Amino acid sequence: MSAPITALIDGETVTAVAGEVWSALVGEEELLLPRAVPVDGPSSWVTVTGPWDGVVVLTCAASGTADLARSVLQLDDDEQPTAEDVDDVLRELANILGGNVKSLLPGPSALGLPETGPAPLRAEDEDTCRVSASWRGHDLAITIQGASEAPATTTTEVPK
Amino acid sequence: MRALVIDDSRAMRRIVASILEGFGYETRPAGHGREALDVLEEGWVPDLACIDWNMPVMDGLQFVSAVRANPAWRQVTLMMVTTESEHGQIVKALAAGAHEYVIKPFTADAIADKLSLLGLMPAASSPGVPA
Amino acid sequence: MTTALATSGFDWVCQLVRRESAIVLAPGKEYLVEARLMPLARQLGLPGVAELVERVRARPEPALVRSIVEALTTNETSWFRDGDPFTALTGTVVPALQAARRPGEPISIWSAACSSGQEAYTIAMLLADSLPNATSRVRITATDLSRAMVDRTRAGRFSQLEVNRGLPAPMLVRHFSRVGAEWEISPALRQMVTASELNLAGPLPRLGPFDVVYLRNVLIYFDPPTKREVLRKVRQVMRPDGWLFLGAAETTLGVDDSWERVPCGRGSAYRPMKGK
Numbered sequence: 001m002s003a004p005i006t007a008l009i010d011g012e013t014v015t016a017v018a019g020e021v022w023s024a025l026v027g028e029e030e031l032l033l034p035r036a037v038p039v040d041g042p043s044s045w046v047t048v049t050g051p052w053d054g055v056v057v058l059t060c061a062a063s064g065t066a067d068l069a070r071s072v073l074q075l076d077d078d079e080q081p082t083a084e085d086v087d088d089v090l091r092e093l094a095n096i097l098g099g100n101v102k103s104l105l106p107g108p109s110a111l112g113l114p115e116t117g118p119a120p121l122r123a124e125d126e127d128t129c130r131v132s133a134s135w136r137g138h139d140l141a142i143t144i145q146g147a148s149e150a151p152a153t154t155t156t157e158v159p160k
Numbered sequence: 161m162r163a164l165v166i167d168d169s170r171a172m173r174r175i176v177a178s179i180l181e182g183f184g185y186e187t188r189p190a191g192h193g194r195e196a197l198d199v200l201e202e203g204w205v206p207d208l209a210c211i212d213w214n215m216p217v218m219d220g221l222q223f224v225s226a227v228r229a230n231p232a233w234r235q236v237t238l239m240m241v242t243t244e245s246e247h248g249q250i251v252k253a254l255a256a257g258a259h260e261y262v263i264k265p266f267t268a269d270a271i272a273d274k275l276s277l278l279g280l281m282p283a284a285s286s287p288g289v290p291a
Numbered sequence: 292m293t294t295a296l297a298t299s300g301f302d303w304v305c306q307l308v309r310r311e312s313a314i315v316l317a318p319g320k321e322y323l324v325e326a327r328l329m330p331l332a333r334q335l336g337l338p339g340v341a342e343l344v345e346r347v348r349a350r351p352e353p354a355l356v357r358s359i360v361e362a363l364t365t366n367e368t369s370w371f372r373d374g375d376p377f378t379a380l381t382g383t384v385v386p387a388l389q390a391a392r393r394p395g396e397p398i399s400i401w402s403a404a405c406s407s408g409q410e411a412y413t414i415a416m417l418l419a420d421s422l423p424n425a426t427s428r429v430r431i432t433a434t435d436l437s438r439a440m441v442d443r444t445r446a447g448r449f450s451q452l453e454v455n456r457g458l459p460a461p462m463l464v465r466h467f468s469r470v471g472a473e474w475e476i477s478p479a480l481r482q483m484v485t486a487s488e489l490n491l492a493g494p495l496p497r498l499g500p501f502d503v504v505y506l507r508n509v510l511i512y513f514d515p516p517t518k519r520e521v522l523r524k525v526r527q528v529m530r531p532d533g534w535l536f537l538g539a540a541e542t543t544l545g546v547d548d549s550w551e552r553v554p555c556g557r558g559s560a561y562r563p564m565k566g567k
Contacts, residue, residue, distance in 0.1 A: 020452050024265035025175075037256065072171055074178070087415050092169040095214070096264045099243025100451065104471060108248060111214055113168070238426030244450060251464050261460035263451050273369050 005052060005128050005150045008034020008104050014131045017100045018142055021093065026071045032133040032140070037139040039132060041065065044116040045143065046089035046098035050109025054128065055100040058090060064138025065090065087116045097142060106151060161282050163187045166196045166223065168215040172264075176210050176241060183192070183275065184282040193218030194226070197226055200233055211258070212250070212253045213242035221256055228257035235260055235280055241266070255265035296321055300344040301479035304328075307356065327362045334439065352543055353492060354436050357512040361406075368409045370458035376505065376536040379556030382420045385536050388502055389422075389522050391532060397424075400500060403491065403506040403525070406431035407453070408444030408484070408506055415480040426479045432498065434489035436504045444486040491521050499528035507523050508538035515546060522547040526563050535561040 015032075024033050044066055045057040060068060069081035081089075091114035098151040102109050129144040163185045165176045176194070177187040188204060190196035191214040211220040217228075220240060226235045239260040240253045250261050260274050275281040296304075301321050325340050332343040335355075347355050369521055371377050398418075400452040402411040411433035418425040433444050454463055455472045467474040489496070491509060510518045522543055525535065535550065536565055537543070543550040543561050 010470075017448075017472055021265045024267050024452060044260055069171075073174060084374065088169055089171045092171050095169070097241045099264065100472065103245040103469060108246070110246070113214060113216060206462075215557070243351055247464060247467075247469050250460055254460060254464065256459075261463075263455055266455050267452070269369075270452070270455040270497075273455075275369065276374065277457060288468075 003150045005054075005146065005148055008106075008127050008150050009101060009144055011129055011131050013104060013132075014129055014142055014144065017097065021096050021100070025093070025096070025136070026068065032135050037137065039139040041139075042086075042090065042116060043116055043118060044087075044094035048093050048102045048105070048109050048146070049100060049112070050102075050105065051107045051151030052105050052109065052147055054144060055093060056101050057141075057143040057145065059095060059141045059143065060090065060096045061139040064135065064140070067136060067138065068093075078118035085099065090116050092097045099118060101144060161208070162188060162197055162210040163205070163254075164199055164204075164206045164236075165194045165208075165210050166190045166193065166215070167212040167221065168192055169212070171279065172212065174266060176271070179271050180208075183272070192216055193210070193220060193223030193226070196223055200227070200236075205233060205236060207217070208237045208239060208278075210239050210241045210262075212251075213240060213244045216227065221253060224256045224258050237280060239274060239278070278279070296325055296339075296341050296344065296365060297521050300341055300348075300525070303317045304344060304363070308360055310420070320395065324363065325519075328359060329357055330454065331362055353512045353514075353517065355489060356559075357509075358437065361467075368453075368455075369407050369456045370405050370413050372410070373507070374558075375539075376507065377417060379536070379558060380414065380503065381417050383555050384503055384560070385418070385422060395424065395428060398503075399501045400429065400503045401499065401501045401505065401528070402431060402433040403489075403504060404509040405435045405444050405486065406440050407449070407457075408433060408447060408486070409449075409453075410474050410507070411444060411484045411486070412447065412466075413475075416462050416507070416520060419480060419483075420462075421465070422535035426483055429483055431484045432499045432501070433484050433486040435486075436488070436490050438488055441486045441488050444484065447481045448473045449476075450474075461521050479501060479509045487548050491524075492517055495528060500533070501528055502530055502533050503534045504529060504533065504539055506535060510541045510546075519547045522550070523562075526550070529563060531563055531565070533563065537561065 018105050019032055022148050038057045039061055039075060041060050041062040043059040047055045051138045065086045066081055073085060073087045075081060095114040098111055102111055128141050128146050128148065130141060132139065132141040161184065163180045165173050165187050168172045173189045177189065180187050188199055190199055194217045210222055213220040220242060224238050225235055227238060238258045239262060240258045241262045241264065245263045253261060258262050260278060262270055262274055272279040301324060304324055325494050328340045328343055332340050337343050347359065400414055402414065405411050406408060411431050414431055435441050448470065450473055466477050466480055506525060510521065513521060544552065549564050551564045552559050552561055
């Protein structure tokens with residue numbers, strides 16, 4: 001019998017991870033406020049493969065992506081980040097979120113390279129965990145999709 | 161002091177470089193390990209390399225092994241700056257020859273602390289010495 | 292209901308933080324002050340930050356002032372903060388103690404403002420790595436004014452951002468394991484540390500005697516008579532050949548003349564003067 005994956009990856013932990021990422025990278029006083037709304041906008045994601053396969057997706061309302069890139073890159077308020085900059089920032093945020101989520105899993109897992117685009121929906125997977133937040137009034141969501149069961153922490157059966 | 165900043169994210173290269181430049185470093189960017197080796201082979205051998213782990217073409221761990229395999233580059237201090245944060249991954253990077261390890265996300269203070277530990281924090285007032 | 296922080300209260304907090312830490316809070320950061328001080332207000336059973344500021348303005352207790360300044364200035368305490376007192380520990384102090392004590396005789400160390408425990412565990416790691424039998428021979432007493440900080444020290448758990456702050460990677464992998472999103476110090480090292488609440492400005496409970504005391508960045512928050520009183524009490528719980536480490540900007544000189552300043556590593560330590 002295995003435990004649900006939410007025993008390892010739950011909303012509270014993902015919120016804490018996102019809070020650390022935001023405070024370190026986006027700006028320490030830019031608080032993420034919890035908010036329960038569906039978010040529509042560009043996404044970035046990384047895959048996690050290993051004993052548990054899944055994907056960590058960051059979705060940001062289109063209204064907020066330029067602002068987010070400007071904050072991470074520490075550009076002036078009137079400076080417009082390029083589309084490439086915006087994509088790059090979204091990818092890197094997904095990469096960092098993904099790496100931190102991966103570290104919650106037992107056993108060695110691999111992180112893919114981050115991508116951007118419309119969020120990948122894996123038909124066989126449910127949302128394992130979904131955290132939505134508001135940052136400077138823009139909606140954000142971090143979604144973990146993947147198998148609903150946690151990988152076993154130890155192998156008890158030794159194949160002969 | 162010179163630092164090579166190796167990361168496939170331009171945003172991250174810019175963040176790390178601007179922190180290091182704030183401490184008086186001269187920096188050069190590289191988008192992956194192979195590009196970074198090109199810079200070293202060209203003769204630009206830095207005091208410090210900040211190295212992401214997951215990158216296309218050549219990843220950070222392969223870069224660390226390549227640098228350690230060449231005695232001419234022994235003076236380069238290798239610091240991983242990566243979101244890879246399992247205990248086992250850090251052990252692996254140190255075993256390959258990395259000197260320090262910074263986990264993303266990090267603050268500028270975290271980089272400053274590590275540079276102090278490594279003896280690579282330039283004195284605040286001393287002007288850069290051309291190598 | 293909480294009361295918003297009035298401009299005068301905010302200005303007062305800014306001046307306080309600037310005076311105590313030289314850190315400038317820019318105008319418009321009222322929400323930051325609110326967010327950072329709210330937990331402290333709640334801890335004291337006050338409805339809001341405005342009431343907290345009102346209370347401390349009316350009666351500026353050093354401990355509370357310190358908590359406010361800390362809440363607004365420090366994000367994470369560094370490991371090996373101002374490295375000199377730690378290199379001095381393994382380079383000078385421990386060899387001297389080994390020479391002066393019987394083999395296996397316990398060594399007692401006090402981390403007198405332990406915050407979330409980084410100082411106490413830095414000491415534990417250094418000694419575990421350099422002194423045989425350290426885990427059974429060394430006792431580290433960690434105290435702090437704040438119950439929350441004492442609880443954190445006891446737990447020995449640190450966030451990713453905290454372990455990023457100046458903890459050498461080889462020590463991280465040797466002495467910590469991952470627990471969820473956090474890192475936890477090994478049970479052997481945690482057993483070396485006993486944490487409890489203590490107000491340095493009040494009467495001290497039975498403590499010590501200590502071979503080494505770390506009393507760093509605490510005295511700066513006290514007025515001269517309190518500083519002298521704290522140093523006098525510390526001397527009473529130290530062994531006559533003990534070592535005291537203060538913060539880089541602190542000294543006993545001109546405060547309490549019963550200490551001798553000695554060069555120690557690249558910095559200084561203070562030792563009880565004979566016959567005082």
